Amino acid sequence: MIQWFPGHMAKAKREIEERLRIVDIVFELLDARIPYSSQNPLINELLQGKPKLVLLMKTDLADPKETKLWRENFQREDHQVLEVDALSGFNRNLIIKSSLEILADKIERDRKRGLKARGVRAMIVGIPNVGKSTLINRLVKRKATRVANKPGVTRAQQWISITGELELLDTPGVLWPKFEDHKVGIHLALTGAIRDEIVSSHDLGEYLLNFLRSYYPDNLKERYNLDLKFSNPELIEKIAQDRGFMQSDYEERVYNLLLSEFRNNLLGRITLDRFNQEEE
Ligand SMILES: Nc1nc2c(ncn2[C@@H]2O[C@H](COP(=O)(O)OP(=O)(O)O)[C@@H](O)[C@H]2O)c(=O)[nH]1
Ligand SMILES: [Mg+2]
Incomplete structure (x- = not known):
């Protein structure tokens, strides 16, 4: 996965600015x-008023109540925004129409x-893993771009016709994420969206356990058959016993289990950024 050093960001910014000159609208993908x-922290500076459509991706994985709050917030700020599930509930026509x-x-x-002479021209931008390649494939209706759980490779630029009226740049703009705050990381x-090594799996697992306890206690209870009146160390021990992890390092194994189950979408629909806390 890409490591974002200042030089990489400057280069990504330059490349996106160049390509922005030749597009009429930007699809800004958010998770x-x-x-x-x-x-992306510089998105508005980058776009300089270029029309954009915000696409909230992976809504099938997110908490529908929070997604609605976020969508309404973007709409209050006068942004056009659509909820997208690129896997099972994809609505290609709605994106074209908007x-x-x-x-x-x-x-x-x-x-x-x-x-x-031509249709209007669109370009997809977003941070790694947000669903850029998947969206291109869904809009194009054929498996044109490589989709991986990693950022794609850069190739020669090309316009793909979506309908007679809309063309899409076949290579998305890869934006760097925010780095300023620990919770965002x-x-x-x-x-x-960023590689695991940046935050230890211990810290991630501990955060996730506390987060689920606060915001999704039922998901936690149901998945691991827990009684939440117990402390975290007690919960961890209970999960470890149930899963047969009773070696000395069982805490790490439980944290890794939580992480992998969250990432495999086994814990239910979860939104990490709470609208009421993150809104500026
Ligand atoms: N559940 C779900 N997964 C998605 C969605 N869109 C993309 N993905 C998955 O997210 C991962 C990253 O997608 P990809 O298109 O490669 O992201 P990119 O790095 O922005 O090009 C892949 O495993 C996709 O299957 C979506 O709407 N819902
Ligand atoms: Mg990609």
């Missing part, structure tokens, strides 16, 4: 589980000027 933490609506004035101006690591 619905971390709508605050998955925002893009054309956002650009309706431009399309009409071009038509009046007799310019009707933890949320990015839990959802797989």
Whole structure:
């Protein structure tokens, strides 16, 4: 996975700025589980007022109540925003329709000027693992781009026709995430946007246990058959016993279990960035 050094960020910024000149609209992908933490810190500076459509990705994994609060918040800020589940509930036409609506004035101006050579042009941007390649594949209706649980490789630029009216740049812009605050780092690591080594699995597991206890106690109780009146060390011991982890390092094994079950979506629909806390 990409390690973001200042030089990499400067290069990514330059490349995206160059490509922005040739697009009419940007699809800004955010992870619905971390709508605050998955925002690039310089996105508004980068876009300079370029029309954008915010796509809250992976809504199938996020808490629907929180997703609604976040969506309404973006809408209050005058952003066009759609909830996207790229895997099982994908609505391609809605994305096309919203893009054309956002650009309706431009399309009409071009038509009046007799310019009707091409469709409007869109580009996808977002942090690693947010679903850029998956979205391209779904919009294009064929397996054109490599989809991996890692950022994609850069290839020659090409326009893909989505409909006669909308074209998509085939290579998405990979944005760097925020680094300024510890909690953001933890949320990015839990959802797989940054590499694990940046925060230890002990700290991630401990955070996740406390987080679930506070916000999703029922998910925790149901999955591990726990009584939440007990302390964390007692809960950890109980999980370890149930799973047969009774060696000396069972705490680490339980934390790793929590992490892997969270990442494999076995703990239910969970939003890490709480709207009421993260809103600025
Ligand atoms: N559950 C779920 N998984 C998704 C969604 N979109 C993408 N993914 C998964 O997220 C991972 C990263 O997706 P990818 O498109 O490679 O992200 P990229 O790094 O931004 O190009 C893959 O395992 C995808 O299957 C979605 O809407 N829902
Ligand atoms: Mg990719």
